[in-house]
Amino acid sequence: MDDFKYDELDRKIRQLEETIAQLVEIIAVTNRRLSELDKKQEGPTHTYSFT
Secondary structure, eight states: OOHHHHHHHHHHHHHHHHHHHHHHHHHHHHHHHHHHHHHHHTSOOOOOOOO
16 A cells, blocks of 8 residues: 555544544533433422412
8 A cells, every 4th residue: 555545544544533532522411411401300390289
């Protein structure tokens, strides 16, 4: 494999790794937000009646 093809493949792999890292971060943030929402919904569910 000549140097040009190797360098091009290396560049593409680095771009894909960066994209994957960004996607993993997005998934982590989304999971944290969903977890927070789930905890809020599990909170007290008392219904107050003022009669």
